[in-house]
Amino acid sequence: MLPSLVQAGFELTVILLPQPSKCREHRLAPPHPARDSERRILQEPGSWEFLRLIPPKWNGGKRGFRDLSGVVTPEGNRRKRRTLLQFLSDHFCDMEFLRENVLQKQMQKVSLENRSFTIIQDKYGRDIAGACFILQHGGSVKFRDREWIRSDEYRRFSAEVLKFQAVPVEAIDASGCAINYHGLDNLLPLKKLQCLSLQRCPHVDDWCLSRLYLLADSLQELSLAGCPQISERGLACLHHLSNLRRLDISDLPGVEYPGLTQILVEEMLPNCEVVGTDWTQEGPEEQPQDPASPIHAKPAARDLGDPCGVS
């Protein structure tokens, strides 16, 4: 077990105060050894314990066996610059615990925000629950034959939403919202949804796309532009969306070969207009054309997006 930072700090202050010689005896090793020298000292259990005449107050001596797999541990041989926080959490157990906790809390925060609105669902129906969910996240909703409803910068929205009980939700703009896999539970029951925009959503990934088949009957427009976690593996599951007419897959940093991916997606969804990579990056002649029939653009893209072997 790693020593505790708090305890080490306490002992440092104890050292600085005048002490009888007995306490100084077990400070034979420096209190904050560099990682390698610590390992050298501590991995010779025989010599360490032999030198120690009284048991040390901070139990720094038990790191030895963790480093047995020196050959395989990637950290053992890396010489990269470490930040202070990393150094502290490698050497002290309470810093490690604190940082692990902070990490867990960050992850829990996202899941908390994506809870299902079951009470509203039971009382007002699924469409309204879905609308409230999106508005709460800062998106906008459009009911059939009505105007777009948005929430303000404090994520508040008017209660008139609750009046649209029999009106289905037609379009949702969830750009930039922190929706994740579980949050989609609120959107998937909207059986008349025609337009969905998930642009720049940071937590929408391939798993989320694999759930969109439930909207296959009604969905006609889908935008996934700018989502950092989507890759071509998630785009492949969009083949269920047979009624899709417009798909925006531009600016996806997770897609390794955007040109090739766009061609494959177009082949997969023949009735759909796929808006993807900006063809002007390759040559000057593509821009004014309708991206749905890029007759001139395709050969250029094929040259560039050449199969590069098994990915």
Added chain:
Amino acid sequence: MVLLDWDGKVSEFKKKIQSIMPGEPSNLMCDTKHLPPEHSDVVIVGGGVVGLSVAFWLKKLEKRQGAIRVLVVERDHTYSKASTGLSVGGIRQQFSLPQNVQLSLFSVDFLRNINEYLAVVDGPPLDLQFNPLGYLLLASEKGAAVLETNVKMQRQEGAKISLMSPEQLQKKFPWINTEGVALASYGLENEGWFDPWSLLQGLRRKVQSMGVLFCEGEVTRFITSSNSMRNSDGEEVNLKRIHEVHVKMDNSLEYQPVECAIVVNAAGAWSGQLAELAGIGKGPPGTLEGTKLPVEPRKRFVYLWHCPQGPGLETPLVTDTSGVYFRREGLSNNYVGGRSPTEEEEPDPADLEVDHDFFQNKVWPHLAQRVPAFEALKVHSAWAGYYDYNTFDQNGVVGPHPLVVNMYFASGFSGHGLQHAPGVGRAVAEVLLGGCFQTIDMTPFLFSRFYLEEKVLEQNII
């Protein structure tokens, strides 16, 4: 915090003083860095995905942090023959046994939330490269009824599987030749394939950060003690307990006896050999003592080919009526696939050499029949791996042995060990720590079924 083991320290100190005395062999300067520790609560034999999953769940479910010392013994740290790295990496819920479906559902949940389970401070997030494209199982007239019953059961457990008629199949996947297909089942969600190597590395990293010890060595011996008791029928039963595990280091005769409380057999294809070392199966045939662990290595080939006019991006992992399977690999019209041989065609598992004639004669004809575009294909490479094949009923063995009371099994999955590893790891940790299975009831998978001759047959083996 570790309590001060004062008595232990005093005795070690006395040993050291004794060794300095003239006439005694000096073992002051012994270098034991490379050896495993002398004591460990749990020794897991086998560091593949199942063994690491057991280690992970043991550390996760322990009541107090640092309560259990776990040692993972793996004899090959390059994993050159381990089934994990050589696997095709598929995960499906389309099984015929409810427990297998539940295991898969839990495992898919684990994989989806892998960055919450295996998060390490300062470590980069894991990318499993999961392709959520589903499995497509084709059935002929003979197998259609069984397929339908299975799908009904899978749906009851919560899997999202759809049944398709040949017409629907032709419409959805025009590149299939539906001749001979009576019914097809298609996984809509939570099925697909992923990169098993990144799962293994992620588990390894997390498990090391949780304090599990690793050792590169081979288990060569168990030191056991036995105790004779009478059961309720008055018969004498010999219960055995493993006290020490001898771990031999690589390329040397040096070994370390590790004193342990529990041994977990997660040795994959070699679990049968390990069980024999512990004396399982040494007895008159027909008795519980004489029942061996029926897990043996079976070699399976996987071929990678290129077909320029092949099926597109939406191709699921297709399993044909003949047993041939294939899936897309990457974006360049490459495909990976193979077939399980029949009992007569079983290749010799002594090495991992690939038999290319098997592809020519047994795989390609069926592939070309099912997908006409595959008539023109070119094999680029191939590899072979082992299934830890359970010759009794092709399902895993999980849980303690009735006679060798502190050996727990987690092997014999016959080709679906990777996809069940998270669920199995949790089940073994539960039964080890708590005495019984808590979340998924794996009692049909216990060892005793081999003696009682109760088969839990898994029909959907690919």
